[in-house]
Amino acid sequence: TEMLLDTANPYGGRSGSAENYKDALTLLMKAMDELDSPEHMPNGLDPSIWEHFCLARRNKVESEELVKWKALTLVEMQAFLQRRMDDNEKIKSEIEDIFQELTWLREEKMKLQLNLTVQFLLKQGQVELESTEIPDYTDAILINKSVIEELNCSIMAQGEKKIASMVECKDFSKGIFQLEWEHKKMRMQIEDLKQKAWDIVTLPISKDRQLFLTVLNYDSHIAHRISVMEQTLGTMDQLHKKYVKNRQKxxxxxxxxxxxxEQANYELSLELKEMLVSVSERRHVFEAADAQHVSEKSAKQRYHEILKQKHLQRLVKEQEEQLEILQTEVE
Structure with missing residues (x-):
């Protein structure tokens, strides 16, 4: 047991845990001593067997306690191992970062050592020589400064001419682009005007609009038409008034x-009533008298009265018809 306690923690001694385990085991053994007393032995059991049983029970309890303690130790060791693994991963990441920084520093160091920027001040017009050897001036020719200045002036004049020609070409090309744009604009305007002309042709135009489009002086034409219409209206008004006067007359x-x-009809109606009365009276008379006693004179008179009555009735009808015609004309 002591050997197992010493080798339980591979990272160092665990004296505190071992002492706790020993104390717990001592207390457990004391409790086992009480259980191993002969008082608890069953009746009729051999004492040697009881001792052997108690020894086996002690070994079992010690083994179980040792297993529990080892399990706790294993859990602690696993936790310790996990912490160490986490620390290891963290240290590895830090090492990788340090290596990356070190590589970057080395690259920067190499750049600073090899890729140097050096500034040289050169005079204007100085010609760079291909080799560092001093050239041979045995075949050199001395030229006057004025000749060089004239040559430079001619070169500058030619350059200015070239620039002027380039500007002229640029302006000419710009003018071409502008003319193309104006041509395109005019073509579009032509298409718009054609469309407007077609719309005007297809548009329904009244007589007034046709006159407005065809007559040159449209306002004077309209004024003349208005004056003619006013004269016509005046003439028609006069004729209407004359016609109204004639109709009223x-x-x-x-x-x-x-x-x-109406007065004549009234008089005729009165005469007709009187004649009807006389006719009715005579009818009664003739009906009462015998036909043999009636003289020929009375018969003729009666006949004439009947004819006169018919004539008066015909006149009344004609006058009534004329009266109706006159009323319709008045309406």
Missing amino acids: RIKELEKCISLK
């Missing part, structure tokens, strides 16, 4: 004629 004449006809 005719109405008055017809009213007079109607009044005369």
